[in-house]
Amino acid sequence: MPSKMALINYNKCHPEKQHSGICAAALACSHGLLKQEAPFEIPMTDPFLCQGCADCVRACPMGVLSREFLKKLDLAENELAIVDMEAGVEHFGRGVETSIDSVLIVVEPPLESVNVGQKIHELASGIGIKNVWAVLNNIPSEEIAARLKTELEERHIEVIGCIYSDDDIFSASMEGKIPANGAAVLETKEVMDNILSRAGVPTPG
DSSP: OOSOOOOOOTTTOOGGGSGGGOOHHHHHOTTSOSBOSSTTSOOBOOTTTOOOOOHHHHHOTTSHHHHHHHHHOOOOTTOOOOOOOOSSSGGGGTTGGGGOSEEEEEEOSSHHHHHHHHHHHHHHHHTTOOEEEEEEEEEOOHHHHHHHHHHHHHTTOEEEEEEEOOHHHHHHHHTTOOOOSSHHHHHHHHHHHHHHHHHTOOOOO
């Protein structure tokens, strides 16, 4: 049995709120273990057969699986889990934030992104999450990076890295590949090192 598995909180699962009553998480289960017998019905799964891939967790729009998955996640010493949430603040209303200890806000050039970042910072701080950082992404110039950093610091949000626009990243995504070279790859590694350092986790050699 995998060390992590998806469990459903049946008090929070509401397929009737989804399009046509179809459970997105059940559709996403590549192993066919999370099943919905008919539209609007609660999906069922066997946690002992769960492969721990978390496809359903990422797909569940209600955050039900995310909450239970994170609560049951058992990390070893010097092990860190980074969870990619959907853009915006919606997950703060689904209880997912109750199982995390840090928040990394991805901020891109539009001012709206800075404003959303400020809202996330306020929500996270309001529930006692002390580690709230920002990383600048897809930045076209050093001038824009400096302006965004100033805006965020005025809102008391620490910027721990900057990833500039990189054609190699775009090309790799078009080919369905993971980029291995280029400036953005090095910048991403620097961001990861900063996260590990702040979390007290040794960086890989």
